[in-house]
Amino acid sequence: MDSLDGLKTVIAVVETGSFTTASERLMISKALVSKYVGEVEDKLGVRLFNRTTRRLALTDAGKTYYERALPLVEEYEELLDSVTGEQSAPKGKLKISVPVTFGEMQLSPVINKFLTTYSDIQVNIQLTDRRIDMLEEGVDVVIRIGGVDDSNMVARQINTYPLILCASPAYLNQHGYPKTPNDITSHSCIVDSNFRIGKQWPLVSPNGTVESIEVTSRIAANSPRAVMEIAKSGGGIALIPEFIVQDTLAQGLLLEVLPGYTTLEFGLFAIFPHRRYLSKKIRCFIDFMIDEFSSSAK
Template identity: 40%
Template sequence: MDPLDGIAAFARVVDSGSFSTAADRLGLSKSAVSAHVQRLEERLGIRLLNRTTRRLSMTEAGAAYYRHCARILAEAEAAEREASALQREPRGTLRISAPDSFGWMHVAPAVPEFLRRYPELSVDIALSPAHVSLVDEGLDLAIRIGVLEDSPLVVRKLAPSRLVACAAPAYLDKHGMPREPGDLAKHNCLCTSLLPWGDEWRLAGKIGEARVAVGGSFRSNNAEMLRVAALDGIGIALLPTWAVAEPLRTGALRRVLDAWEPPASTIYAVYPSNRLMSMKVRAFVDHLARCIGRTPYWDEGL
C-alpha cells in the first residue's frame, strides 16, 4: 500500500468526522477508506482512531500523527497546484543549451520578445559547440545542428541548415574564382571540425557529387571566427547560410561555385521525453519556430 493513501484516508476521516463523508471526498468506497486506515494503524503499530457505533474520535497518538499528516497533505496539494499552474502558464526557469554561434546569432535575439510575452519566466542559455547531456546538466531543451544520435529525446525539426562556399571579393580578385570543385584544392580553404566530412568538402551539382580534399592556413570550430576570417580575405569558407546571409546580401562575401552546394543539414530542438511536455518548453520551441519562419528568414533573398 502507498503510505500516502493511508495518510490521506486518515486525514480525511478526521476532517469530516466520518468514514462515509471521507469516502465521498476521496471517491472511494467506505470499506476501502476503512481498510486504508486499518493498514496504516497496522504498519505504525498504534491505534489512531477510537471507533464506536455512535462516535469517532482520535487517540492521543492519532492527534499527534494527524498534525503531521495535515502538513504533509497541505504541502502535497500546494505542489499539485504549482505543477498544474506550470502546465497552464509558463513560469519558472527555462534552461537551454545551444551551439555557440547559432545561439548567439539566432536564439538570443528571440529571447526578449519571449520574456515579454511570459513575464513569470526566466531563461538561462548555455552556449557550447558540443552536445551536452540534458539530464546530467539539468537542461530543459537543447538546440542542435547536424546528425542526431539515437536517444530517448523528443526531436522537433526547426529549419534546414544550408551550406555555401564563399569568399571575400579581395581574396577572389587576388587568387581567382574557382570554376569547378577540383579548383578548391589550389586555394586557401578555411577548415573546420563543424563539418561531418572533415577536410574533404562535398558538393552536389547537376552531374553528381564531388569530393575535394582541402587545406589552408586557418582552422576553427566556430562559425563566427570562420566568417570573420573569410571577410578579412584569408580564404574560402564553407559556412551555413545562417552565419553568412547578411554579408552575402551586402556583397562583403561572394558565393563560390554557385552551381554546386553541399548537402544541407538540419536544425533541431530536442528535449526529454515525457508524457506531459513542459509548457515552458513547448512555448519556447513554438516561439523560436515562429521567429525562424517556414522558410528561414536568413535564407530569404538568397
Template identity: 30%
Template sequence: MAIPGHINLNDLLVFSAVADMGGFTAAAERLNVAPAKVSLEIARLEAQLGVALFSRTTRKVALTEAGESLHQQSKPLLEQLQAAVDGLHVSPDQLTGTLRVTAPVDHAVQMLAPALARFAVLHPKLQIDLRTSDRISDLVAEGIDVAIRMGWLRDSSQRAVKLGEFQQYLVASPDYLRRAGTPQSPLDLASHDWVALTLLRTPLTWTFSSNEGEERTVHLKARMKADSASSLRALVLHGAGLTVLDQFSSAPELAAGRLVRLLPDWQAATGGLYAVFPPGRHVAPKARAFVRFYQEFLAQQQSA
C-alpha cells in the same frame, strides 16, 4: 524495507533531482534551494523507507540498488503528475518560472535572441536563461528545457521538433580570392587553403551536388582549424581560406561584400534546424509554447 508512512512528495522530487544531476549541490542549484535542505530531505526519505538510496563518497554520489529501483519506478509517475498540474494551472498566456534555452552562439545572436526578446514581452512573468555554446549540452544535467540545434541529429531517439532547413554556402573573402584565385569547380577546392570546423564529424570531406544532379566529393587539407562557427567565420573574413558557412551566419557578410559565395551552381547538403527536448521527462508548457512561437517567428523571417 520498512512500510512507509506518509511520504512527502517534495522529498521524492528532491530525490529525483539528485538522481538526475548526480549530486546534492547540482540538484540544489537546479531546485534553487540550499544544499543543506537537499541533504535533509534525502535523509528524511531514507529514514522513512528504511534503506539507503545513495552511496556517498568525497567525490561523487551514486544510486544504490534500492535507489535505482525507486528512481526507475517513481520518475515516470512524477513526470505524469507534473504534467497534469501544469495542464490544470498553466495557460499559454500565463507562463511562469524560468525557461532555459541553449543554442549555438551564432544562431543565438542572429535569430534566437530577437525571438526570445519578443517572447519575453508576451510573457512578463516568465524568466529566460539563454545559454550559448557550439558544443552539445547535457540537457538533463544542466536543467535545459529546450535546445536549438543545427545540422543533423545524431540520435534518432531524441525528442525533437524540426523548425526548418538551411542552406550551406561555400565562401571566401575577396582578399583571399585576389591572392589565390577563384575555384571554378568542386575539384579545384583541393588546391586551396581550407579552414575546417572541428565540431563536424568529417570536417575535411564535403560532397557538392550540381543543379543537374551530379555529385562531387572532395577531400580537403586544412591549414587552419576552428572549434566554433564564429571563430571559423572570423578566420575566413580575414583571408585565411575557404570554408562552408550556414546561410544565417553568412548572410550579413555576403550582403556587405565581406564574403563571396563560390560555386553557386553546386550545393552542399541542406541542414536541419531542430528544437530538442530533454529525454525522460515531460515537456514543460513554457518550452512547448516557445517552440510554437519560434516556428512562427522563423516563418515570418523567411517570408519577409
C-alpha cells in the same frame, strides 16, 4: 517538507548525480537538498542513496522510488495545466542549451520577444558547442545544429541550414574565381573543425552530380564565426552555414563561390527528454522557436 518537494528533490539528485548539482537545478541550498532526501528516507524507512565522500550510488529502493516518482510529478504538472487550461500562463525557470554562434547571432536578438510574451518565465541560456547530458545538467531544451543520435531524447526539427561556399572579393580578385569544383583544389581553404568532413568537401552540381574534393588548408578553427572572419580578411575559401553569412553576403563582404552548386545542409533541432508529459513552458518555447526560425517564418 511538502511531499512533492521530496519527490522533486530525489528526482533531481538521481538525474544530476550529486547533491550540489541538484541544489543548483532546484535553486535551493545543498543542505536543504540533503535534509529533504533524509526526510524521505526516514519516512520510507529505507536508504535511497549510498553516500561516500567520493560518490553517490543509487540503491535498488532508490531506483524503484525514482521510477515511480517521475510519472507522479509529471502527472501533477499535467493536472495543473489541464485544470488551469489557457487561463494560466506558463511559468517557472527554463534552462536552454544553445550552440555559441547560433545563440549569439540568432537567439539572443529575439529572446526578449519570448520573455515579453511569457512574463512569468525566467530563461537561463547556456552557450556551448559541447554535447551535454540534459538530465545531469538540468537542461530543459537543447537547441542543436547537426545530427541527433540520442534515442532517449525527442528531437523536433525546426529548419535546415545549408552551407555556403564563399570567399572575400579581395581574395577572389587576387587568386581567381573557381569555375569547377576541381578549381577549388588549387586554392587556400579554411576548415571548420566542427565538421566531420574535414578537408573532404562534397559538392553537388546543378545537374545533380556529386563530387568530393580534397581541399588544401593551412588553417582550421572550431567556430563558424571565426571561419567567416578569416574568410572576410582574405584567408581563402570557406564552407559556412548560411545563417551566419547571409548578412555578410548581402553587404558584399563575402561572395558565393560556385553559386550553382550545393553542398551539405544541417538541421536545426529542439531536443528535450523523452517523457510522457511536456510542460507548458517547454511547449511554448518550442512553438516560439518554430515561429521564429522555421522556413515558413522567413
